[in-house]
Amino acid sequence: MSHISPVLWQFLVKWLTNFALFPPEASKIAPQMDALYFFMVLVSLVGLTIVVLLIVGFSILYSKKRHPEAVQIEGSTLLEATWTIIPLGLFLIMFVWGALLYFRIYTPPANAMNIYVVGKQWMWKAEHPGGQHEIDSLHVPTGQPVQLTLISQDVFHSFSIPAFRVKREAIPGRYSSVWFEATTPGTYHLFCTQYCGTNHSQMIGEVVVMTPDDFRKWLQGSTSGHSLAQDGERLFASLSCNACHNPRPDARGPNLVGVYGSRLTLSTGQTVTVDDAYLRQAILNPSQNITQGYAPIMPTYQGQISEEGVFALVEYLKNLQSDYRIQQTLNTTVLPANSEGNAAGQAPAAQKAGGQGEVQQ
Amino acid sequence: MSDSTATANGVETEVHHEHPSYQRHHFETVAQQFDATNFAMWLFLLTEIMFFGGLFTAYLILRNWYYPAFVEGSHQLSIFWGTANTTVLIISSFTMAMSVWNAQMRRKGGLLLCLVLTFILGLVFLGIKGIEWHEKWVKYHVPGLHYSDQSFRNPASDPEVYAEYHDKSLAPDMASKVEQYFFLYFAMTGMHALHMVIGIAILGFMIVRAKTGAYTSGHYTFVENFGLYWHFVDIIWIFLFPLLYLISRHQ
Amino acid sequence: MNNANNSSEHEQHIVSPKIYVVILLALLALTATTVAASYVEMYVFNAVVALAIAVLKMILVVLFFMHIKYSTKLTKLTVISGVFIFLGLISMTLADYVSRAWGRW
């Protein structure tokens, strides 16, 4: 006992001095979240107090000693209506308030800076547009909305920053996103909160919030020499995407300049807005959404590009505003058409036969 | 569902002072017993609906996503065998309904005949299913075990189906989704066949008991309840047939 | 012994074989129709028609082969509630999938 108690004592002192009921509020959304949270705590406390008061009060007033004979009562519609409508009203307020927050957290503003995050068993990899890579940490500036585009390489993970009050699942096979605007410089916890196998509890890291100046310095200090978009460009050439996607009149694929953010009409007649998720889908499962007027000849790159590679391509396509460089690569390297080492690729004959661009169900 | 006590012949069910021997001790009347077991059977069928409900949900979602793959997948199924099997099952449902009628009318011969017919039709159904499954095996269309998506990357390699539908070759990523179709095909028809097997086993048991006159002396609860089960299995097929064979034939 | 509650109700409605035969023929006819319809190119309506026919067949089987037409309210309610929850499962799940395409989520 005697050797335990000093330790325990230290603990308690430390804990009591740092006692907290909620984590630091380090993002713009945090105080808003806490407002709703404390509203709910308040309602719960009031509700609980009422329930406890009723039970204790009645127990004292109508205990058998004081009140030996029970008086039978059927019920009271008025009372029952009261305690149906008041909780319902309060719950609806919570619903609306909660929904507003939810939409705010999951709707990034247009000027947000994008960081890509890959989750995999059991680490987080972040890719900044400038080409900085991080593992199990995330550096962000204050005063700047940051959007995270998340994906998982294997199972569900969940990217959680309690101090920001945001959290989003990293889903295998699909992009998800979340945004925040950090307000207070400091180092905060980063957790994987979705159970993801053995080392789930080791899939942690830190979020470092810096002033914009410090952040700029950090960016410069940890650059890898080329930006994410440049990586993407290199991939675009080496995977010979430009064999089909080029500005030539006889190109077999659509020109991808400015495709990001545009609206496409699919062969099913639907229209879609091209966003990150759509680009990823178009690269990995091209035949699922066929752009109107084109044949489904684009090969799939599933299993050939890592999620980081896809991020690079997406970032590249996002910033692709002119044909100039594609033209350049085409002129310097002569690329055989459809040469993506896809051993089990389609038979050429089948591709010819696939000249069907018709509009159909 | 109901008890399997031997039945004494000639007990007058309308007389309530004497309990017929098939009445379980905790029921007040035979009517109550019939009602209770019948209701229980219906509830059991509800659970069955939900059981298949999960599969239907999965099917609808994936079909929505991978329609072209589902089209080529369903081209691999034979409408002929599918229709034949539907017919077989509908007729077996009819003979089952007739079994109940015969039991109600206390016609032992008729009951036996109808039960045996149902039994045979059930076996025929499974036989046909077996033929279809065998064909899938031969053509490497059993997902996970014996599978190749050759026929969808290059439909011409499968001349029979190609001659009929002239399928375009699917892009490799879409072609790989046909495996999902076959996974669902086997999961759904497999679950259904499992129910058929159970049904046929019970039918066999009933035939043996019907020979002793068990169901033709007024106590036909078991036949009636089994009939409900059989018809339910029929209904499942009535939905599986269009879902798997019919609705995804056109690109 | 008090057998006060619904004692003499044992007689089940007995459906005549004639009805069974009619239903059988109807079912076979519907099967033929649905197969025939599947050969006609109707776009979305292929699925609609096939499922409508299947529902129709189901209703026939349930009402007559399974005697729901002649059974108690309770049994009818049971069937309906089963179908209701089944549709709930399918429709609310599909609602999620469908509405994912609506916005940027």
Add this chain to the structure above:
Amino acid sequence: MSAATIVSLPDQATARIPKMNFLSKENGLLSWLLTGDHKRIATLYLISITFFFFIGGALAGLIRLELLTPQSDLMAADTYNKVFSMHGLIMVFFFLVPSVPATIGNFVIPMMVGAKDLALPKINLLSWYLYIVAGGMMLYTMATGGVDTGWTFTTPLSTHYLNTNVISAGLAVFVAGFSSIFTGLNFIVTIHKMRCPGMTWFRLPLFVWSNYAASILMVLGTPVLAITLVLIVLERAVHIGVFDPAMGGDPLLFQHLFWFYSHPAVYIMILPGMGVISEVVSTFSRKRVFGYTAVAFSSVAIAVFGFFVWAHHMFIMGISNYAALVFSLLTMLVAVPSAIKIFNWAFTLYNGSITFETPMLYAFGFMGLFTIGGMTGVFLGATGTDIHLTETYFIVAHFHFVMVGGMLMAFLSGIHFWWPKWTGRMYPEKISQLAALITFIGFNFTFFPQFILGTLGMPRRYAAYPPEFQVLNVFSSAGATILGVGYLLPILYLTWSLKYGEIAGENPWQATGLEWQTQSPPLTENFPEIPIMDHEAYDYEWLERQQRKEVASV
């Protein structure tokens, strides 16, 4: 307490346990293993679920022990994962789901509706055997290395990334599911078809209503879990399936199907407990339940709405935001009937004549703790706060408040309440009141700190955690020890009372349910002859008249 209790025991000097009763009718192991008697099957269930509760509890002890320190030092992370997975699986599927329905429900529902047995005794027995088979499979799973999927079997983790016994665990739950389906089915049939003359729907005790509602959930929800597990097993076996994103399947589909069962399942877990509370609160305040119809219908409302809120477990998992809105709204709606019940029980006390025997103490515990647990459920049901709180210890605290503080309290309340009927003997009152108190205190110590932990952001299912969370975790672990004592006590004194408890007599609580109007323990056929119900439920005046008549006739 003696001054203010309603216990009316027969004169202990002359009292006897009736010679003929369901326990003494036949002897020998076979007479138990082949029994059709709902009371014996209930007893079998009681023994088996207690066994599993203690296994689950021991695993909980291991969890708490490991979490004493921030590092994963007691066991490696993978062991810890197995421990909490087995804890969750056993507690949910082998303890809580069958707890009240299969034991207390099985025991009293036929008596409450005035029947000799459940409608389908053989199915009832089959249900117990399925439970035992499933339990055996679970123990096998545990003995051969356990499973570490968490109780939620999340795909694609469970299907492609783990090499533990997912298949046998899945099949165990599958079989347990059918056990639960058959129990529910049996209840529904019994309640519809086996009521005695005069027993109209609105004369049924509320315990019957709430079990009826829970049974609907069991019958319609569980099969979806069954098919989902089948798909998981297939997917694992053949490495292809509809949940695998790498093959073009959708892991969210799994979530939809799983929660379609598992949300209703939480109401399967709470509704029967709510029924117990209705009985207990009414009996010990000698009053008809305030607003009988409202309480009855709120159970059904919970059952019906409970089916359509499942996606609130998936708010951050990538469902469409519109769907999140709808499911959040429905979640708010389904919370209201629970609130109605709490207030109705509170007002049942009004103008009553209240005594404080153990079942009542547990019931008070239930009301307080379930209010906290339920309200924190609303925190999670609101989409915005869910983002911050989901997957943290806040959830762990939420569901332990409703499941342990709610249902387990209700279960203990019910066990004490019906113990005299079941065994013919009273449990010792003083020590059981002490146990109730210990449980309450231990419970709050264990789980309240977890709300704070969760708000601070500590994720659930963590074998190791940042050191600043340690103090609260130590509190929690300390509380769990107290709680463990609180649960061990009943086992000891209830066993003791089997032999040494006072003879209870027919109706020690002066309760009105039909089950109390027959001998304790009851006859195999429950009543000497089928009763006729000629009064409302909870009609204490009727009971008094009845007793005066008896006294007069003597």
